[in-house]
Amino acid sequence: METTFIPRSLGQPGLLSDVRAFLAVVRREWIIFTRYPSWIIALFIWPLIFPMMYILTARALSGPDGSGLAVFIATTGATDYIGYIIVGTTVWMWQNIVLWDVGFALRNEQMRGTLESNWLTPTWRFSYLLGQTGPQIVTMAMFIGVTALEFGLLFGIRLNGSPWMLGLMMLAAIPAIYGLGFAFASLVITVKEANAFVFLIRGMVMIFCGITFPVAILPAWMQTFAKWLPQTYLIHGMRAAAFAKAGVKELLPDLIPLLSFGAFWLAVGYFTFLWMERRARKSGAIGQY
Amino acid sequence: MQLTTLSQPSLTTHLRALFVIARKDWKVFWRYPLNALSSVFQPIIWITPVYFMGKAFSTNGQAAGFAAYSGTGDYMSYILLGTVLTNFIMTVFWGMGYALKNDMDSGVLESNWLTPIPRLLILVGRTLTSILTTTITSATMLILAGLLFGFRPTGSTFAAILTAVPMLVGLYGFGFAFAGVVLLMREANTLVDVGSFLVQGFSGTNFPVQSLPYWLIPISLMLPLTYGLDAVRGFLLKTNTLLPIPAEIAILLFSMFVMLWIGAQVFHRVERRVRTLGTLGQH
Numbered sequence: 001m002e003t004t005f006i007p008r009s010l011g012q013p014g015l016l017s018d019v020r021a022f023l024a025v026v027r028r029e030w031i032i033f034t035r036y037p038s039w040i041i042a043l044f045i046w047p048l049i050f051p052m053m054y055i056l057t058a059r060a061l062s063g064p065d066g067s068g069l070a071v072f073i074a075t076t077g078a079t080d081y082i083g084y085i086i087v088g089t090t091v092w093m094w095q096n097i098v099l100w101d102v103g104f105a106l107r108n109e110q111m112r113g114t115l116e117s118n119w120l121t122p123t124w125r126f127s128y129l130l131g132q133t134g135p136q137i138v139t140m141a142m143f144i145g146v147t148a149l150e151f152g153l154l155f156g157i158r159l160n161g162s163p164w165m166l167g168l169m170m171l172a173a174i175p176a177i178y179g180l181g182f183a184f185a186s187l188v189i190t191v192k193e194a195n196a197f198v199f200l201i202r203g204m205v206m207i208f209c210g211i212t213f214p215v216a217i218l219p220a221w222m223q224t225f226a227k228w229l230p231q232t233y234l235i236h237g238m239r240a241a242a243f244a245k246a247g248v249k250e251l252l253p254d255l256i257p258l259l260s261f262g263a264f265w266l267a268v269g270y271f272t273f274l275w276m277e278r279r280a281r282k283s284g285a286i287g288q289y
Numbered sequence: 290m291q292l293t294t295l296s297q298p299s300l301t302t303h304l305r306a307l308f309v310i311a312r313k314d315w316k317v318f319w320r321y322p323l324n325a326l327s328s329v330f331q332p333i334i335w336i337t338p339v340y341f342m343g344k345a346f347s348t349n350g351q352a353a354g355f356a357a358y359s360g361t362g363d364y365m366s367y368i369l370l371g372t373v374l375t376n377f378i379m380t381v382f383w384g385m386g387y388a389l390k391n392d393m394d395s396g397v398l399e400s401n402w403l404t405p406i407p408r409l410l411i412l413v414g415r416t417l418t419s420i421l422t423t424t425i426t427s428a429t430m431l432i433l434a435g436l437l438f439g440f441r442p443t444g445s446t447f448a449a450i451l452t453a454v455p456m457l458v459g460l461y462g463f464g465f466a467f468a469g470v471v472l473l474m475r476e477a478n479t480l481v482d483v484g485s486f487l488v489q490g491f492s493g494t495n496f497p498v499q500s501l502p503y504w505l506i507p508i509s510l511m512l513p514l515t516y517g518l519d520a521v522r523g524f525l526l527k528t529n530t531l532l533p534i535p536a537e538i539a540i541l542l543f544s545m546f547v548m549l550w551i552g553a554q555v556f557h558r559v560e561r562r563v564r565t566l567g568t569l570g571q572h
Contacts, residue, residue: 042479049486053495057339060496061346061364063354068346075345111394196323203334213341 013122021123025131033135043139047147048154051089054212055082076214080243083157087238088211090147091231094140095177095205099198102181105132106189115189116286125277126270129182137174144170165241165251169234172255175262176230182269186276189286205231230261296405306406310414311421318422328426332372333434339368339495340438359497360529365438370522371494372434373427377457378494378514380423382485384416385464386471393475399569408560409553412468413461442525449524452538455545456517462548463488469559472569492518498531513544 033039058081062069069081078084105128109115118128151157159166180201188197205211208218208226215226215236226232237254240246248255280286296302318325343352343364356362389412392398401411431440467484474480491505492498492514501509509515516537523530523537530537563569 036475036479039479041483045483045487049483049490053486053490054338054342056490056501057368057495058342058346060358060500061343061352061355063357064500065354065357067357068352068354071348072346196321196327199327199331199334203330206334207337210341212338213345217341217344 013124017122018124018127021121022127022131022134025127026134029132029135033139039139043143043146044150046093047090047143048150050093051082051086051147051151054085054089058082058085058212075217078239078243080157082151082155083243084239085212086147086151086157087242088209088235090144091173091209091235091238092202092205092211093143094173095180095231096198096202097140097143098136098177098181099184099201101136102129102132102178103184103188103198105129106185110189110286119280119286126273129185129273133178133181160243161241161245162247165246165248166238168248169237169241169251169254169258172237172258172262173230173234175266176234176258176264179262179265179267179269183265183272186269186272190276190279204229208232209235211235230258230265233258233261298405303406303410306404306410307414307417310411311417314415314418315421318418325422325426328422329429329433332376332427332430333437336365336368336372336434336438336495340365355497358500358529361526363439363441363526366441366526367497367522367528368495369431369434369438369440370442370525371518373431374453374456374518374521375489375494376423376427376430377420377453378460378489379485380419381416381457381460381464382467382481384419385412385468386481388412388415389468389471390475402569409465409556412465412556416461416464444523444525444527446525449521452520452524452534452541453517455538455541456514456521459513459541459545459548462545462550462552465549465552466555469556472563473559475568488512488514491515494518497528513541513548516540 058072062072062081072081073079076084106115109118109128119125184197184201191197208222209215209229209231210218210226215223215232218226233254237246237251237258240254241251244250343355344350346352346354351362352364353362355364355367359367361367389398392401402408434440467480470480489495491501491509492512493501493509498506498509498515498519510531516531519528519530519532520534520537520541522528523534532540
């Protein structure tokens with residue numbers, strides 16, 4: 001009689017072990033993050049200097065007599081061009097940071113040569129990505145808080161609308177922004193030329209979503225394309241919530257597509273990860289870079 | 290007892306080392322063709338929001354407010370020229386500081402350091418390929434952006450290029466000092482990004498520095514790059530300059546020597562400190 005030998009694994013997979021793996025990744029990421037103190041510089045300087053480049057260009061375009069500013073007000077309806085730009089650039093920076101942090105989570109492991117050995121552990125592999133997200137959301141919340149503080153103190157920017165509505169818009173954007181990050185992380189590990197993809201995606205946000213100008217100023221075909229990007233709705237909704245006193249009812253035209261895109265990108269992110277995982281095991285190329 | 294070394298350093302060996310470093314970087318650059326492509330499109334992507342924002346501030350395609358500061362209403366030519374020069378500024382920053390960080394991460398910095406080549410030569414070598422590729426990608430970018438947004442130089446290109454040379458050589462001084470800081474801090478991205486972003490901003494790559502708030506203008510005036518960008522634009526676009534162009538060129542030449550000397554001194558001191566601490570190979 002033929003007997004089959006089934007090797008017993010030392011790993012005991014279960015919900016608890018998955019949570020423990022997730023927490024271990026969170027802890028590791030936090031240690032790495034705090035190990036390089038230049039993050040403090042980044043936290044305080046980036047929220048200020050990135051929008052500043054556009055704000056100072058807008059200031060130059062306004063002219064010494066403010067003649068250009070009158071044209072801008074007539075075009076956009078926004079009297080405060082600084083606040084207008086800050087909202088757009090903050091959303092861009094959020095997506096950009098997620099692409100670099102979450103999107104590079106697996107690629108960095110690959111470059112360090114630890115991805116393959118991690119892959120062999122009996123853990124829930126998606127926790128490698130989710131674990132990156134935890135510290136990232138914390139640092140991003142700090143980043144947005146510092147942005148509000150700095151521009152409030154230095155430029156006197158004040159919210160006309162409700163901070164709760166602003167928070168609601170940002171919460172609604174989390175699935176779309178991080179879902180895109182998950183999908184991106186899986187693609188990058190397969191294609192490997194990660195930088196070019198970050199530049200492509202953040203470039204689309206920069207060109208089409210109206211970070212420094214109203215989308216209405218774009219040619220018709222670009223406006224159509226912009227409607228397929230969740231960041232367009234996020235920027236529009238955040239500007240309405242922050243400066244036009246918009247409530248939930250007024251924000252619904254932005255919230256509904258934003259949440260729909262969120263569900264779509266989370267699903268795409270998860271299934272792309274599963275596809276990549278299967279492909280990596282078949283091709284055996286996960287450790288190559 | 291006199292120690293003899295197997296190496297025979299000479300001008301020829303140094304040139305050979307430079308060539309080898311540049312060839313290695315050339316191979317790596319073209320190994321990732323998408324990255325090469327993105328370096329053409331990346332600057333276009335960055336200035337597209339400025340193009341549309343400029344439209345929101347313009348009437349009938351003329352930015353009258355901008356013209357009052359700069360002397361030209363053609364803000365896109367002004368910005369495109371600044372973008373090309375920015376590409377070179379970034380190259381020197383990235384080329385040295387970031388290259389050191391890459392070597393640290395790959396674990397080859399310590400072994401490179403043991404070769405009988407002057408350390409500054411290694412740093413300069415790391416910028417040779419990037420300067421060549423930046424020239425290629427910037428020219429391509431300028432052609433494409435010219436087609437998309439319009440680029441209308443009206444002055445002397447030759448004089449503008451000659452003016453840019455001392456500015457770029459002086460930047461190596463910045464780059465040396467910066468590379469030293471990277472050796473010490475062992476983290477490059479934030480330092481490179483923030484450093485180059487601030488320098489670009491205050492030197493007026495996207496806007497005339499006259500439009501800055503008055504309390505920021507002294508910072509701009511302390512940067513030699515400000516005069517470099519200003520003089521190049523003065524030659525090529527006939528814009529209003531901060532000082533007469535010969536005075537700006539004199540500042541550039543003087544600062545070139547000063548920056549190179551200070552940069553080399555900072556780098557040597559930091560490098561000595563890192564070797565004393567024994568942290569060169571750590572990342």
